[in-house]
Amino acid sequence: MGTRLDLTQDVGALTARIVDVESVSGNEKALADAVEEALRALPHLTVHRDGDAVVARTALGRGERVVIAGHIDTVPVAGNLPSRVEDGLLYGCGASDMKSGVAVALRLAAALPEPSRDVTYVFYDCEEIEVERNGLLRLSRRHPDWLAGDFAVLMEPTDGVIEGGCQGTLRAQVVTRGKRAHSARSWLGVNAVHAAGPVLAILDGHRARQPVVDGLEYHEGLNAVAINGGVAGNVIPDECVVTVNYRFAPDLSLEAAQEHVREVFDGFEVHFTDGAPGARPGLSHPVAAAFLSAVGGEPRAKLGWTDVSLFSGLGVPAVNYGPGDPNLAHQRGEYVALEKIIECERRMLDWLG
Numbered sequence: 192m193g194t195r196l197d198l199t200q201d202v203g204a205l206t207a208r209i210v211d212v213e214s215v216s217g218n219e220k221a222l223a224d225a226v227e228e229a230l231r232a233l234p235h236l237t238v239h240r241d242g243d244a245v246v247a248r249t250a251l252g253r254g255e256r257v258v259i260a261g262h263i264d265t266v267p268v269a270g271n272l273p274s275r276v277e278d279g280l281l282y283g284c285g286a287s288d289m290k291s292g293v294a295v296a297l298r299l300a301a302a303l304p305e306p307s308r309d310v311t312y313v314f315y316d317c318e319e320i321e322v323e324r325n326g327l328l329r330l331s332r333r334h335p336d337w338l339a340g341d342f343a344v345l346m347e348p349t350d351g352v353i354e355g356g357c358q359g360t361l362r363a364q365v366v367t368r369g370k371r372a373h374s375a376r377s378w379l380g381v382n383a384v385h386a387a388g389p390v391l392a393i394l395d396g397h398r399a400r401q402p403v404v405d406g407l408e409y410h411e412g413l414n415a416v417a418i419n420g421g422v423a424g425n426v427i428p429d430e431c432v433v434t435v436n437y438r439f440a441p442d443l444s445l446e447a448a449q450e451h452v453r454e455v456f457d458g459f460e461v462h463f464t465d466g467a468p469g470a471r472p473g474l475s476h477p478v479a480a481a482f483l484s485a486v487g488g489e490p491r492a493k494l495g496w497t498d499v500s501l502f503s504g505l506g507v508p509a510v511n512y513g514p515g516d517p518n519l520a521h522q523r524g525e526y527v528a529l530e531k532i533i534e535c536e537r538r539m540l541d542w543l544g
Contacts, residue, residue: 203281215268216319216324217317223244223314233304246337255309256340260312260498264319281529315329322465325501327498344482344509344512346512355472356471356499358495359500361452361467362435362437373426375425413455417432419431437452442471445467470500474508476508482512514534
């Protein structure tokens with residue numbers, strides 16, 4: 192018999208149950224099966240499945256539809272299963288990122304047969320690995336109608352604070368070239384690693400933008416994340432590659448961010464290896480304003496990339512909001528405060544009920 196999820200459990204106990212179902216990226220089937228089974232038992236929902244992504248929808252004819260989404264995969268287990276509770280904290284792989292948010296969404300699906308707005312619940316796979324395997328991206332390509340809505344809440348860990356939009360991200364290789372020579376006769380060559388010094392100096396002196404976008408302040412970052420060069424212990428290297436990561440505010444398109452990197456490294460050889468656009472906060476939308484009113488607190492900018500970018504690309508304004516602490520994500524000692532899960536569930540019920 193497979194894993195069973197009891198959606199009548201309190202949200203803390205349900206979180207613990209979900210945490211205990213190991214679902215490292217690419218191995219989500221057992222949890223996806225359990226989520227699908229639990230949702231199909233609810234007569235007010237229509238349930239769809241694509242791979243290990245499960246989508247459940249109400250169809251009440253409401254004037255607005257909101258999407259509540261969360262990924263069910265985790266980073267690799269680090270000796271932190273099964274879960275345990277100590278002093279009001281639930282420890283375990285994925286407790287913060289983001290199985291507590293998944294538990295809240297499942298509880299909402301069960302507790303709200305007649306929500307004030309139609310709701311689409313999305314539970315998807317492979318968020319923690321390369322973007323081309325991302326389950327939400329797959330759904331957006333195969334079944335964009337499943338993700339349609341007026342507003343979306345991505346239940347990423349935010350410690351119970353609304354985080355608007357997200358930064359974009361790109362990686363670029365800045366290449367310096369030289370001429371090989373024997374290191375005993377180095378003057379006959381040109382050292383490409385030495386030539387990378389100006390690249391590092393540019394990065395060290397770079398002043399990051401801190402633009403305000405739709406009322407929220409973002410803080411960009413342009414940093415070297417890897418450097419590769421060298422042939423052998425007795426050879427002057429003829430190539431050095433500095434890999435740079437640019438986290439840019441959502442007032443820039445991916446193309447504009449690439450152009451900025453080209454300007455920063457004017458005169459150097461630059462190759463872009465990957466990138467994803469950011470997403471504006473979208474907090475001025477009426478549904479978003481109602482969500483802000485229900486949740487309370489001061490929203491802040493999401494300093495990182497999340498799948499709100501995918502919703503933005505579909506024309507659906509989205510925010511990040513969940514009970515986990517983002518600073519604890521992916522740690523061996525990852526945990527979530529039980530009171531935060533309860534608070535998140537209550538606020539979401541107030542909004543949708």
